[in-house]
Amino acid sequence: MRGCVLGREGEWVGVLGGEDPCEHMVCQKGEVCLADDGRVPRCQCNSTCPSTLSPVCASDGTTYSNECTMNFEGCRRREVLTILYRGKCSSGMNPCGALRCGSGQGCAVNQYGVATCRCPSWCPPVVTPVCGSDGLTYDSRCHLEKEACDLQRDIIVDFVGTCASNI
Numbered sequence: 001m002r003g004c005v006l007g008r009e010g011e012w013v014g015v016l017g018g019e020d021p022c023e024h025m026v027c028q029k030g031e032v033c034l035a036d037d038g039r040v041p042r043c044q045c046n047s048t049c050p051s052t053l054s055p056v057c058a059s060d061g062t063t064y065s066n067e068c069t070m071n072f073e074g075c076r077r078r079e080v081l082t083i084l085y086r087g088k089c090s091s092g093m094n095p096c097g098a099l100r101c102g103s104g105q106g107c108a109v110n111q112y113g114v115a116t117c118r119c120p121s122w123c124p125p126v127v128t129p130v131c132g133s134d135g136l137t138y139d140s141r142c143h144l145e146k147e148a149c150d151l152q153r154d155i156i157v158d159f160v161g162t163c164a165s166n167i
Helices: 067-076 141-151
Strands: 004-006 012-015 031-035 041-045 056-058 083-086 106-109 115-118 130-132 157-160
Touching (some): 056 067, 130 141
Antiparallel strands (some): 004 012, 031 041, 130 157
């Protein structure tokens, strides 16, 4: 994949081979814009993180080696992770350890150290329709899983494609 040349997250520095196809793309936190060989831009999780050890304790109760790796993991899991504080999470009890979340939910720790269960807050703007076991078409597997989590219902993917296309 030939891509936009990026400096810090989201900051455009230059492009290889002409005009910047990423110029008008707005990516979510933790994502960067890359253009494929056909120069079609898309957002994807930024997996290029420095190896610098600067631990952060994140809102999921996990210690990450640095802020970039926390953002990548949040992007990969489609969760918004925030820094509770810089440094390792306490070596005592992880507030998420005793919490049992429902299907599709993840643990989030607020600024007071209180853990709660939450559904994913967003899905990548990718449309790959799937038909759910509830007979409804969703923009993607992520959208189906988010809806199932929000409603606390067991909805699974019946097949890839729109529900009407299976008639």
